[in-house]
Amino acid sequence: MTPIEHAGGRIFTSGGRSLVLVDDEIRLVSVGVDIGSSTTHMVLSRIVLERRDNRYLVTSREVTHESDVLLTPYSDADTLDGDALRDFFDKQYAAAGVVPEQIDTGALIMTGVAVRRRNARIIGDVFSQIAGKFVSVSAGDALETQLSAFGSGAVARSERNRNRTMNIDIGGGTSKIAVCQDGEVEALTAIDVGARIIAFDADGRVTRIEEAARRLADEAGLALVMGEVPDAEALSRLVDLMADHLFAAMQSGQPARATAELLRLDPLPAGPVPDAISFSGGVAEYVYGRDQRDHGDLGPRLADAIRRRVETWGPELQVAEQGIRATVVGASQYTVQVSGTTIFVEPTSILPLRNVPVLTPQLPLHSETLDADEIAAAVHEALQHFDEMPKDQLVALCYRWEGSATFGRLDAFCRGVAAGMAERTDTGLPLVLVGEGDVGGLIGIHLNQELGLSIPVISVDGLTLQAFDFIDIGDLLPASGAVPVVIKSLVFPTTAALGRSGA
Numbered sequence: 434m435t436p437i438e439h440a441g442g443r444i445f446t447s448g449g450r451s452l453v454l455v456d457d458e459i460r461l462v463s464v465g466v467d468i469g470s471s472t473t474h475m476v477l478s479r480i481v482l483e484r485r486d487n488r489y490l491v492t493s494r495e496v497t498h499e500s501d502v503l504l505t506p507y508s509d510a511d512t513l514d515g516d517a518l519r520d521f522f523d524k525q526y527a528a529a530g531v532v533p534e535q536i537d538t539g540a541l542i543m544t545g546v547a548v549r550r551r552n553a554r555i556i557g558d559v560f561s562q563i564a565g566k567f568v569s570v571s572a573g574d575a576l577e578t579q580l581s582a583f584g585s586g587a588v589a590r591s592e593r594n595r596n597r598t599m600n601i602d603i604g605g606g607t608s609k610i611a612v613c614q615d616g617e618v619e620a621l622t623a624i625d626v627g628a629r630i631i632a633f634d635a636d637g638r639v640t641r642i643e644e645a646a647r648r649l650a651d652e653a654g655l656a657l658v659m660g661e662v663p664d665a666e667a668l669s670r671l672v673d674l675m676a677d678h679l680f681a682a683m684q685s686g687q688p689a690r691a692t693a694e695l696l697r698l699d700p701l702p703a704g705p706v707p708d709a710i711s712f713s714g715g716v717a718e719y720v721y722g723r724d725q726r727d728h729g730d731l732g733p734r735l736a737d738a739i740r741r742r743v744e745t746w747g748p749e750l751q752v753a754e755q756g757i758r759a760t761v762v763g764a765s766q767y768t769v770q771v772s773g774t775t776i777f778v779e780p781t782s783i784l785p786l787r788n789v790p791v792l793t794p795q796l797p798l799h800s801e802t803l804d805a806d807e808i809a810a811a812v813h814e815a816l817q818h819f820d821e822m823p824k825d826q827l828v829a830l831c832y833r834w835e836g837s838a839t840f841g842r843l844d845a846f847c848r849g850v851a852a853g854m855a856e857r858t859d860t861g862l863p864l865v866l867v868g869e870g871d872v873g874g875l876i877g878i879h880l881n882q883e884l885g886l887s888i889p890v891i892s893v894d895g896l897t898l899q900a901f902d903f904i905d906i907g908d909l910l911p912a913s914g915a916v917p918v919v920i921k922s923l924v925f926p927t928t929a930a931l932g933r934s935g936a
Contacts, residue, residue, distance in 0.1 A: 456605035457484045460919070461674035462497075462531070465764030467521070468505060471605020471629040471645075471730070473518065476501040477529055477536075483668060489915055497527035502729070502757065505605075505930020519934045531679030538763040538907065538917045541774025542577060574609060574697045579601065580763030582611035582618050585713035596708040599683065599748070602759055603716035603739075605730065606643060607697060612707065620704065623697040624682045626675045627735055627798070628716050628732035635729070637662045645695060649674050651658055652691065672731055676738035680746070683902075709749040712739070721752060776916065777892040778909065783863060784916065786891070786906045791828045791867075792816065798835045799864030801860035803845035805852065812853025827862055829852060829904050834870035834894075843872070847879045851886065863889035867904065867918070868896055893918065 459482040461676065466475045481493035499572050506514035528530065542590050582588050587600035591613035602609040606627040612620040625645035632641035642657050650657045653674050655667035680694040685704045693700065718724035719736030727733065743750055753764050777786060794815035797807045812830065819828060830850060836842065850866065851858070858864050866876060872893030890904065896918055906916040 434742055443467065452521045458482070459489060459915070461537040462535055463759040464536050464541075466539070466541040467761040467764060468541070468543050469512070469604050469760075471505060471758065472925045473503045473505045473521065474691045474758065474761055475522065475525055476758060476764075477531065478762075481503045485793060491810065496762065498525075498531075498782075499758065500525040500528070502632070542580065542760060542764045568729070574607065574692065575621060577742040577928070578609035578611050578621040578623055578698075578762055579618050581609055581713050581759045582613055582760070582763075582765030584709055584755050584759035585652070587711050587713075589754075590709070590711075591749065594709070594743045597705065599707040599710045600711065600753065600759075601679070601683065601712050602714040602762075603627065603712060603735070604714045606645075606681075606899075608714070610683055610701065612701060612704065620701050622682055622699060622701050624679060624704060626682075626735075629730040631657065631663075631731055639663060646671075646696070649678075669734070672738050675731070675735055677743055679739070693909045706746075707748045710743065711751045711753040713756055714756045716838075717753060717756040719930075721756065723756065737916065756931070775811045775871050775874035776894060777874045777890060778891055778916070779880070779881055780918070781909060783889050783891065784906060784908045786827065786863075786865065787903075789827050789865060789904050789906070790819065791904050792819070792828050792830045794830070794832075795927050796832055796834070798846070801842075803842050803849070805849035805883070808846060808849025809852035812850060813856075815857065816853070824857070825860060825862065827865065828854075828856075828857055828865050829865040831867045832869075834872050835870050838872045838875055843875055843879050847876060847884055849933060851880065851884060858886075858888050859890060863891055865906075866892040867896055868892075868894040869896060875928060 461480045461482070462473060462479045463480050465478070467473065477494045477498040479493075479497050480491055482489040483492045487531065487713055500521075502704040506521075507518035535771040562675050580601045581602035585600050589596045591598040592615055593833070595615060597619075598613045600611045600613065602611075604627050606625070606629060607623055608623060609623045610627045611618050625643075627643075629641070630638060630643040630646040630649075634640050639657060639662075642659065646657060649671050650667075654669055655663060655671050657663060674912075677690045681688045682696060682700065685701045687693070688696070688700055696852050712720045716736050716739070719733050720739060725733075743851040753759060763927065792812045792815050796811050797804065816828070821828070832850075842897055850862070851864070854864060864880065866873065868876070871894055877892030879891050880890050880892070883893075893916055895915075904918060909916055
């Protein structure tokens with residue numbers, strides 16, 4: 434596969450049979466880092482992607498290093514200890530025998546209650562710079578829920594067994610619920626129920642109280658006081674309430690108000706009871722009896738309450754492939770996609786791009802004759818959702834190409850997109866297009882050469898788009914001419930509010 438230089442940019446073609454094996458196979462070293470409210474850890478993986486037609490598909494994933502599990506360090510109740518975290522990861526890289534420059538891709542995920550800490554964004558940004566070449570920083574319940582569903586094996590089991598599988602990832606501050614059907618995450622939600630919403634010292638005295646614990650304590654009639662030992666009977670009622678709210682969130686449809694107030698995402702839509710369920714996250718180690726130790730939180734008691742309810746619910750309890758490491762394995766192995774090779778980037782020096790919000794207009798692309806004005810109007814309408822963002826904020830337009838790629842259709846599409854995005858690109862911002870088909874290179878050339886756009890143009894394709902919020906595009910990969918892409922959710926709460934924003 435030879436990159437062909439054009440006057441207006443660089444198009445990488447995939448036509449013909451490649452004579453060099455490396456062109457058809459990409460090997461990446463990927464890192465997954467999870468800084469959670471309870472624990473922090475990392476996983477290194479080796480990922481192999483092979484070219485199928487114009488797309489690179491993952492054909493092999495192998496974990497090459499699992500870090501120790503660290504209790505997430507805090508310098509005070511509202512601040513993550515950045516120095517302790519940096520020291521931990523430095524030691525883990527040394528133990529794995531790698532340096533950050535050898536990491537090709539991956540994700541650092543800030544999860545649960547940890548993402549609410551006041552310096553979470555700063556720590557995320559710092560770690561993205563020292564972790565490797567192209568490591569995304571992500572925070573968001575939807576992404577975490579999806580990653581734990583993949584990392585636990587629930588998605589694969591639902592495809593293998595052709596059934597409806599639910600995975601519940603229970604961490605220190607939150608629980609994430611994913612419904613998987615035939616190899617897809619069909620629905621998901623998250624709730625403020627976790628093992629470490631209350632923490633204790635060796636004598637049973639309370640050392641941490643999260644906002645969710647205060648709400649549940651009021652409901653259970655439990656007096657929670659820092660430095661004091663809580664009433665055992667009332668504490669048991671609180672744990673039972675946690676399990677009740679969790680199982681209420683696992684049911685489809687609108688839950689009662691007390692449960693709804695704890696939800697961090699919309700409730701699960703109406704649907705049948707799952708055929709099977711599995712658990713991941715730290716509490717899963719107790720659910721499956723793999724851990725008996727007391728870590729100074731509610732983990733063992735919450736797991737016991739969950740097991741009792743599972744036995745009477747009905748779905749088959751399956752063992753997850755990963756427990757406490759599900760999210761971090763998902764982050765290292767399931768965040769990255771690689772574009773097709775028919776892409777256009779001019780100038781190439783503009784890459785990488787990070788944290789670019791995704792625009793997904795409903796474009797009228799089904800007709801044989803496309804209308805540029807209709808396309809421009811659809812793009813302009815979708816851009817109204819970005820009105821609150823600064824006008825100098827880069828935006829990526831995602832599309833699903835339909836039909837043939839004749840000159841007339843490409844011309845109408847490009848003119849419509851250029852006109853619709855003009856309010857952003859007239860200031861000199863690059864035009865970024867991401868598609869599912871294999872016309873990215875043709876579209877980029879047309880924008881650059883036929884329409885004569887003077888702004889940078891990035892047009893990539895061969896990607897499966899998800900309903901995430903932001904996209905990262907990495908540097909061109911040697912030999913293949915493709916680019917690594919991470920489609921992700923990036924939401925750092927500005928307050929420690931419970932449940933959903935505005936709930």
